[in-house]
Amino acid sequence: MMFRFWSAVAVVLLTAGLACGAGSDLGGLDKDANGTLDRKEIQAGTEKAFPGYDRDGNGSLDRTEFEAAGGTVARFMEIDRNKDGRIDLKEFSEATQRRFKAIDRNRDGRIDMQELKSRQAPIENPMFIFHF
Numbered sequence: 806m807m808f809r810f811w812s813a814v815a816v817v818l819l820t821a822g823l824a825c826g827a828g829s830d831l832g833g834l835d836k837d838a839n840g841t842l843d844r845k846e847i848q849a850g851t852e853k854a855f856p857g858y859d860r861d862g863n864g865s866l867d868r869t870e871f872e873a874a875g876g877t878v879a880r881f882m883e884i885d886r887n888k889d890g891r892i893d894l895k896e897f898s899e900a901t902q903r904r905f906k907a908i909d910r911n912r913d914g915r916i917d918m919q920e921l922k923s924r925q926a927p928i929e930n931p932m933f934i935f936h937f
Contacts, residue, residue, distance in 0.1 A: 831921070841915035844905060847935060851901045854936065855894050865891035876936070901935045908934075 834842055834850045858866055858874040866874075871881045871892060884892050884900040892900075908916050910923070921934070 831918075841917045842905075842921075843915050844902065847901055847905050847916075848898060851898050851935070852894070855897055858936075865893045866897070867891055874936075897936070904935045 831840075831842055834846050836846055836849070855866075856862075858870060860870050860873065867890060868878065868881050871884075872878070881892065882888075884896055886896055886899070905916065908920055910920055
């Protein structure tokens, strides 16, 4: 019963994040309020988000935790570079930075709304795009 309650809470929070994730603060990540996301903002968001995905608090994500957070098996296998069946913060951060580089089409070191929109339609919470 408690699991269903927390699952419902997670769905509500995720839905709210998806609905407002594309706001002017780019899902709360645009800390300097300049309308773009830079590598530091993405890294800070990653470091802040990671513990929330790590349900058992062991410092890494197993496939079950990754899927529960919205990731796919294929993406898990892509991020788990050392193939140990876990994703640690280093692997997670490196994957986030690779995704950043792919989205930053003009290579200016920032991602603006146009680049974000070209990557994902409709725009979801930016952290979801980078992590999963």
